[in-house]
Amino acid sequence: MRVGQRPRMRLDRRGVEAVPPAAMVAAEPAPRRRVVAEPAYLIFAVAEAEGGRLSRHERQVLGAARRLADPGGGAVVLVAPSLAEDAGAAGADRLLSLAAAERYDLEAATALLAAAAARYSPRHVLFAENEGGGDLARRLAARLGAPFAAGVEALSAREAVCPCRARRAELRLAPPFLLSLAPDRAAPHVGPAHEASPLDPPAAGAVRRGILTAAPLPVTAAEVPLAEAGLVVAAGNGVKDFAGFLRLCSALGATPGASRVVCDAGAMPRAAQVGASGTVLDALAYVAFGIAGAPQHLQGLGRVEHVAAVNTDIHAAMIARAELAIVQDARRVMPALLALLEAGG
Ligand SMILES: Cc1cc2nc3c(=O)[nH]c(=O)nc-3n(C[C@H](O)[C@H](O)[C@H](O)COP(=O)(O)OP(=O)(O)OC[C@H]3O[C@@H](n4cnc5c(N)ncnc54)[C@H](O)[C@@H]3O)c2cc1C
Numbered sequence: 001m002r003v004g005q006r007p008r009m010r011l012d013r014r015g016v017e018a019v020p021p022a023a024m025v026a027a028e029p030a031p032r033r034r035v036v037a038e039p040a041y042l043i044f045a046v047a048e049a050e051g052g053r054l055s056r057h058e059r060q061v062l063g064a065a066r067r068l069a070d071p072g073g074g075a076v077v078l079v080a081p082s083l084a085e086d087a088g089a090a091g092a093d094r095l096l097s098l099a100a101a102e103r104y105d106l107e108a109a110t111a112l113l114a115a116a117a118a119r120y121s122p123r124h125v126l127f128a129e130n131e132g133g134g135d136l137a138r139r140l141a142a143r144l145g146a147p148f149a150a151g152v153e154a155l156s157a158r159e160a161v162c163p164c165r166a167r168r169a170e171l172r173l174a175p176p177f178l179l180s181l182a183p184d185r186a187a188p189h190v191g192p193a194h195e196a197s198p199l200d201p202p203a204a205g206a207v208r209r210g211i212l213t214a215a216p217l218p219v220t221a222a223e224v225p226l227a228e229a230g231l232v233v234a235a236g237n238g239v240k241d242f243a244g245f246l247r248l249c250s251a252l253g254a255t256p257g258a259s260r261v262v263c264d265a266g267a268m269p270r271a272a273q274v275g276a277s278g279t280v281l282d283a284l285a286y287v288a289f290g291i292a293g294a295p296q297h298l299q300g301l302g303r304v305e306h307v308a309a310v311n312t313d314i315h316a317a318m319i320a321r322a323e324l325a326i327v328q329d330a331r332r333v334m335p336a337l338l339a340l341l342e343a344g345g
Pocket residue numbers: 235236237238239258259260261262273274275276277278279289290291292293294295296297300310311312313316328329330331
């Protein structure tokens with residue numbers, strides 16, 4: 001059953017007999033893509049695309065880039081490692097793929113971005129103001145000696161607004177060459193998909209490498225701090241079998257979380273607490289087993305993109321917050337899911 005933000009799915013069996021034979025059904029036209037064949041200028045939107053997916057913040061950066069490109073006939077270039085999703089649907093006219101390995105070597109990534117900027121001469125380069133994007137933006141600004149506005153909170157083709165002096169003042173300026181966008185300050189692109197045709201990557205040239213090796217460390221999801229986890233599965237007061245819960249987290253490759261009631265009872269460590277007095281998540285997905293969804297708990301889901309909930313009470317606030325709700329006993333759903341995963345399903 002689906003409840004929450006989207007309409008419930010239903011089968012509509014009316015008029016089944018009236019359906020014409022397959023041969024008479026006109027083939028659906030291929031979805032049309034917006035093509036900007038000869039752009040007046042380019043706007044770069046730089047994304048880390050962790051795990052091959054654009055984060056919500058990065059889709060907002062693409063939305064802001066469209067606001068700079070559309071009024072003057074410009075095109076948006078998504079600069080990212082290879083993606084597992086449709087960059088055109090997120091608003092990219094062009095795709096400039098950079099080697100994923102450079103993500104861990106910021107010196108090399110900065111050199112590559114500088115080479116791309118020299119080759120394609122974008123009007124603006126936009127970043128997400130977060131740990132990775134903010135760092136890269138500052139390095140590029142220093143390398144190019146280019147003007148940079150950090151943590152922009154409102155952006156149009158004429159003006160960028162960013163806070164300064166510890167938020168006691170506001171700076172309004174014509175959008176400079178480099179900008180980093182604060183989270184939740186621009187809408188992502190909606191509407192027809194764009195072309196997302198590939199651009200040739202620039203030659204990296206010789207990079208002076210201060211870093212000798214750069215590679216991801218092998219850590220299990222359980223070791224990842226909650227605030228940095230991509231997938232969090234959490235247990236509430238409705239869960240009693242915590243050994244089974246932790247086995248399920250491990251099978252899903254998820255970082256375990258919990259409600260405060262569970263941490264207060266000592267069934268899970270305090271570090272696992274999700275919520276206002278615990279950790280605020282930045283995950284792609286969150287699954288709640290037997291959690292009511294008290295306001296203090298929901299505050300911890302501020303930046304989560306997809307929420308699923310398992311609860312016996314259809315009226316639980318957690319169910320209302322979830323995109324996918326399973327109204328069922330967690331004691332039945334958890335072992336069934338674990339059995340499926342262990343069977344390779
Ligand atoms: C100042 C303050 C700060 C707080 N900060 C936090 C915080 O950071 N994080 C936090 O989580 N809470 C916090 N709380 C506590 C919060 O108000 C709630 O008390 C708490 O979140 C409730 O936890 P729960 O949903 O696990 O438990 P409950 O409220 O007991 O809810 C259990 C849920 O599980 C469902 N259920 C029961 N059995 C089953 C089953 N077998 N299968 C499926 N579903 C089942 C029930 O229908 C119910 O919805 C704070 C409170 C205060 C006052």
